[in-house]
Amino acid sequence: MGNALLQYATVLVLSIFVGIEVVSKVPSILHTPLMSGSNAIHGVIIVGSMLVLGTAATTTTEILGFIAVILATLNVVGGFVVTDRMLQMFKSKAPVRKAKSDEESK
Amino acid sequence: MSRGTLIDLLYLFSATTFLLAFKGLGSPKHARLGNAVAAFGMLVAIVATFFHESASGQGLRHVGLILLAMFIGVIVAVPTARFVKMTAMPQLVAIFNGVGGGAAALVSITEFIHLQGSHPATYVVLEVLLGVLIGTVSFSGSAIAFAKLQELMTGRPVTYPGQQIINGIFGLGALALIIIILVSSSTALLWILLAVALVLGVIFVLPIGGADVPVLISLLNSFTGLAVAASGFTLGNNLLIVAGTLVGASGILLTRMMSKAMGRSLANVLFSAFGSVVSASGDSSRPDGQTVRSGTPEDIGVLLSYANKVVIIPGYGLAVAQAQHVLRELAEELESKGVEVFYAIHPVAGRMPGHMNVLLAEANVPYEKLIEMDEANQELTTADVALVVGANDTVNPAAKNDPSSPIYGMPIINAGDAENVVFLKRSMRPGFAGIENDLLFDPKTVLLFGDAKDTLTKLLAAVKAS
Secondary structure, X not given: OOHHHHHHHHHHHHHHHHHHHHHOOOOHHHHHHHHHHHHHHHHHHHHHHHHHHHOOOOHHHXXXXXXXXXXXXXXXXXXXXXXXXXXXXXXXHHHHHHHHHHHXXX | OOHHHHHHHHHHHHHHXXXXXXXXXXXXXXXXXXHHHHHHHHHHHHHHHHOOEOOOOOEOOOHHHHHHHHHHHHHHHHHHHHHOOHHHHHHHHHHHHHHHXXXXXHHHHHHHHHHOOOOOOHHHHHHHHHXXXXXXXXXXXXXXHHHHHOOOOOOOOOOOOOHHHHHHHHHHHHXXXXXXXXXXXXXXXXXXXXXXXXXXXHXXXXXXXXXXXXXXXXXXXXXXXHHHHHHHHHHOOHHHHHHHHHHHHHHHHHXXXXXXXXXXXXXXXXXXXXXXXXXXXXXXXXXXXXEOOEXXXXXXXXXXXXXXEEEEEEOHHHHXXXXXXXXXXXXXXXXXXXXXXXXXXXXXXXXXXXXXXHHHHHOOOOHHHEEEHHHHHHHHHOOOEEEEEOOOHHHOOHHHHOOOOOOOOOXXXXXXXXXXXXXXXXXXXXXXXXXXXXXXXXXXXXXXXOOHHHHHHHHHHHHHHO
16 A cells, blocks of 8 residues: 555545535536436447556457447447437527527517 | 656546536536537547556557547437437437447456456456446446337236246346356356346346336436446546446436435336236226316317416426427417416426426426426416326325325326316326326316317417407
8 A cells, every 4th residue: 555545545535525416516407418418428438448448468468458448438428419309408599599689689 | 748647647637527517417407518628638538548658658459440439439429319209319318328338248258258367356356357247237228228218029028937036046146146256267267257147137137127227317317327437447438437436336326316316216217027916907987987188279279278377287298299389389378378388297207307398498388487397386376277288196185195106296287276277188098107097087177188289289379269
């Protein structure tokens, strides 16, 4: 057990508090996009998958790493696209309508 | 500056964008931008990883394979995410969460194989094993959650005698295996742990009823985050630790907020096999002789047209029938006749918190017309008509009056407070939670049976004519 572990543990503990703090302010109507958005963010496992495949030395680890990268890519890309699609619905309607009527009046 | 430092700095940048995304989600205005920022941060992290160098100065190998795997992932994920119907959103989140958990588990397994023979410290093996266990449970649990939501299997709780004991045995068995592997560091046992974790995910989710699955997905989402954080420890990667922990911690809080919105504790959601006693008789009369009153679209059209205030209570049935647009037209028609119209949104309407808001926003319903439960209940005391479209459990008075009901304690929208109650329902079948609704038998309630889109279209015509 060295300094590295201690440093990771520090990061872990601080992240827990930040995670709780940041989410406690999200209004309930945004809970679904929030779930979906955090779903995309844990897709960061793609970095881990790349490192694993990129350092694989045997066929077994190559295959496992390859599948991991595919799955992680699905997670990242799917997660962000779905979240974006959900949030697209939340764009405020009023300015859009105004812009339209402006165009019509021209 | 060394290459490693630069990569770490870029990772720090990515972690910051993830935090900004969470912060952006605090308001509908910045949410989309926040998501885009996080996606950019993710891209930066991925590009930076391509320049990774091991301690011995060796660059990343198999770059071609990595790109190929990514290409496969992208061509599957983008069309799926873009073109699946909005109503199927919960399933999509479940499946994308599941694959993330699977990836985390695979990373941990691969690391375990790497570590073989190098006599790693105990805590390293522990991190790896936790990554395998949590990631795998999230993977198989999400798969079952997906099957339930997609109705590939029954949405009702699956129970069998001794269920909790069996689940307990598997849970403890997994922990025991971890301890044995820590002592013996045997690869063979790792595969057994993997199998146990797969089964554990399945049997953990089976007894959870369809209505509770969203809470479960949120919990599994949090699990995947923790599995990612565990992989971060193993790989010595701060970005994975930060992002995984953020998701893990926020996911647990979100899960609690969601179960609270249903008036139940998380333990109750997970372990009570809610709604397993179902009386899905499909009858319109009950043993005590009470019957329901069904109306014609014309009657109800008149009732709505001459009301002062109408509160619409949409539920999942609306979404299933894809009737959001017709409903909005009906509301606009009523407003043009001077009727005050609100949409009362129960926190768990649809199948996820906020799901109904998304669906209505998609149909261009103005944001300010959507009111939350507390405000809705005030409006209902002075409303002439409560129009319940494809909702059931969220207006079931049993939640307030019947302590023996499984949904007792869940906050509901008091549709019964309105002068008249109109139910648009597909059939007499009970709602997702599988519980009878007394409000249907109330003398002031009128029912209109049929697919929500059909009945709403007829209602719209009737309102226009009257």
